[in-house]
Amino acid sequence: MENNLVIDVKNLSKLFNDFKAVDDISLQIEKGKIYGLLGPNGCGKSTTIRMLCGVITPSDGSGSVLGLDVVNESEKIKQHIGYMSQKFSLYEDLTVYENLDFYASIYTISSSVKNKRIDELIKMAGLKGKEKVITKNLSGGWKQRLALGCSLIHKPELLILDEPTSAVDPVSRRIFWELIHKLSNQGITIIVTTHYMDEAQSCDEIAFMFSGKVIAKGTPVELIKERNCSNLESVFISYVEERTGEKIRSSFEEMKFIQKREGE
Numbered sequence: 001m002e003n004n005l006v007i008d009v010k011n012l013s014k015l016f017n018d019f020k021a022v023d024d025i026s027l028q029i030e031k032g033k034i035y036g037l038l039g040p041n042g043c044g045k046s047t048t049i050r051m052l053c054g055v056i057t058p059s060d061g062s063g064s065v066l067g068l069d070v071v072n073e074s075e076k077i078k079q080h081i082g083y084m085s086q087k088f089s090l091y092e093d094l095t096v097y098e099n100l101d102f103y104a105s106i107y108t109i110s111s112s113v114k115n116k117r118i119d120e121l122i123k124m125a126g127l128k129g130k131e132k133v134i135t136k137n138l139s140g141g142w143k144q145r146l147a148l149g150c151s152l153i154h155k156p157e158l159l160i161l162d163e164p165t166s167a168v169d170p171v172s173r174r175i176f177w178e179l180i181h182k183l184s185n186q187g188i189t190i191i192v193t194t195h196y197m198d199e200a201q202s203c204d205e206i207a208f209m210f211s212g213k214v215i216a217k218g219t220p221v222e223l224i225k226e227r228n229c230s231n232l233e234s235v236f237i238s239y240v241e242e243r244t245g246e247k248i249r250s251s252f253e254e255m256k257f258i259q260k261r262e263g264e
């Protein structure tokens with residue numbers, strides 16, 4: 001991996017028939033960073049993530065993920081990535097332990113290291129004592145931390161979190177973000193999509209997406225300073241207004257992350 005860049009992709013685009021869901025984006029993410037992808041529904045965040053994970057092939061562009069070619073080495077990329085979706089992908093009728101055991105079997109983790117790894121993750125997720133609890137009986141926050149544990153079973157170097165906190169309460173969100181920072185301190189690189197501006201503020205760097213394009217990127221402090229705004233929400237609005245040439249306040253209010261903030 002050159003220059004310590006876990007992600008180094010240039011001019012990625014994705015067409016679905018003649019619709020450009022992702023339009024010429026370039027991203028460089030260093031090892032151990034927490035990188036936030038932000039933007040309204042349908043702006044192309046998930047499509048971007050799916051290309052980076054090797055799940056879909058870019059229509060155009062090139063680059064590497066974990067030193068592997070994003071177009072030709074997608075199968076290898078998948079093995080080194082941890083992925084957690086907002087739906088958590090847990091088996092509700094299995095116990096906490098059984099869910100972790102199931103993910104260990106998917107990644108063919110040998111039985112000699114499996115139990116130790118599951119123990120580590122149970123501790124990491126604060127699930128000690130809950131090993132035999134049926135997953136459907138866990139609260140949202142516990143489920144979320146179990147899902148995080150499952151996504152880390154194979155010790156991935158890159159962790160991708162797609163709206164990880166959309167289904168949990170504010171206290172669980174805070175605990176979850178403390179875990180994310182611990183993982184990044186251990187050298188794991190994290191990409192997170194979020195609609196919450198306070199979460200964006202906790203990222204080392206962020207990219208704002210709009211209509212398939214990255215319209216701004218940088219550290220939260222840089223972005224706020226550059227635009228002379230008081231917060232990231234205003235920064236985003238100013239970039240969208242500049243891009244569209246319109247006052248977008250009314251349509252902006254329809255965007256999911258504003259709705260969510262208002263619901264908090």
Ligand SMILES: Nc1ncnc2c1ncn2[C@@H]1O[C@H](COP(=O)(O)OP(=O)(O)OP(=O)(O)O)[C@@H](O)[C@H]1O
Pocket residue numbers: 016019021039040041042043044045046047048
């Ligand atoms: N397989 C597909 N075929 C056709 N269009 C698609 C496909 N996948 C995504 N799209 C379209 O591409 C655009 C970007 O979708 P994407 O899911 O990447 O957005 P997003 O920013 O992740 O949104 P959300 O926050 O709702 O998850 C949307 O208009 C979506 O309808």
